[in-house]
Amino acid sequence: MTVVAFVSQKGGVGKSTLARALSVEAARAGLAVRMADLDVSQGSQVDWHRDRLAAGLDPAPPVQLHRTLQDALSYAASVDLLTIDGPARADADTLAAARSADLVVLPTGPSLDDLRPAVRVGNSLVKAGIPATRLLYVLTRVSSEAEADAARDYMISAGYRVASGYLPERTAFRTAQNGGRAVTETQYPSLRAAAERVVQALIDALPEEG
Numbered sequence: 039m040t041v042v043a044f045v046s047q048k049g050g051v052g053k054s055t056l057a058r059a060l061s062v063e064a065a066r067a068g069l070a071v072r073m074a075d076l077d078v079s080q081g082s083q084v085d086w087h088r089d090r091l092a093a094g095l096d097p098a099p100p101v102q103l104h105r106t107l108q109d110a111l112s113y114a115a116s117v118d119l120l121t122i123d124g125p126a127r128a129d130a131d132t133l134a135a136a137r138s139a140d141l142v143v144l145p146t147g148p149s150l151d152d153l154r155p156a157v158r159v160g161n162s163l164v165k166a167g168i169p170a171t172r173l174l175y176v177l178t179r180v181s182s183e184a185e186a187d188a189a190r191d192y193m194i195s196a197g198y199r200v201a202s203g204y205l206p207e208r209t210a211f212r213t214a215q216n217g218g219r220a221v222t223e224t225q226y227p228s229l230r231a232a233a234e235r236v237v238q239a240l241i242d243a244l245p246e247e248g
């Protein structure tokens with residue numbers, strides 16, 4: 039089984055969004071997927087899952103709210119992929135989640151105000167012994183190609199991997215998720231393609247099953 043953790047220091051950067059997209063696309067590809075929601079104060083994945091079921095969308099991988107990481111991980115053995123959606127702020131569980139994950143996805147906005155704390159979280163994980171190669175940054179809420187390029191250069195200079203592609207800032211992504219869809223399921227082909235490219239980058243970054 040594979041565990042992918044979505045973590046960040048700042049809130050609202052796209053952790054839940056990317057966890058949904060990866061979960062849905064992996065399930066569509068035939069994997070047994072579970073979604074763990076560790077954000078007990080918001081329960082965003084649980085609510086979204088309910089919306090997804092209400093809209094009759096398929097596949098709808100099961101979601102469960104977990105108070106502890108241990109509880110979430112106890113399900114990992116029974117599936118091919120467990121996605122762990124972390125809380126808004128990096129906390130004690132963030133390090134533990136990163137330790138147990140095969141891949142740690144760190145979404146970040148493109149401004150320096152976003153990138154600096156994103157680098158700090160990465161640094162603290164690396165300092166705690168997690169190899170930088172297990173971390174993958176994803177640029178989200180990007181407004182132009184130039185902005186994406188500059189943010190990518192910043193993260194690479196800091197010594198980190200950045201997923202190819204990015205999620206542009208678009209109302210359509212919110213609209214999709216409001217209706218229980220993943221960002222790979224918007225009605226706009228060009229936005230679907232952008233989201234699919236990011237999801238593919240996450241899949242490509244997964245270590246080979248050992």
Ligand SMILES: Nc1ncnc2c1ncn2[C@@H]1O[C@H](COP(=O)(O)OP(=O)(O)OP(=O)(O)O)[C@@H](O)[C@H]1O
Pocket residue numbers: 046048049050051052053054055056077080082124125126127178179180205206207208209211212215
């Ligand atoms: N690329 C985007 N364009 C527009 N809106 C987006 C984009 N990505 C995410 N959003 C919206 O921004 C909000 C925050 O996204 P999301 O919930 O995925 O972030 P998060 O990191 O999980 O937040 P939190 O830290 O609060 O858990 C949501 O309303 C989501 O629909």
Ligand SMILES: [Mg+2]
Pocket residue numbers: 053054055077082123124126
């Ligand atoms: Mg969230």
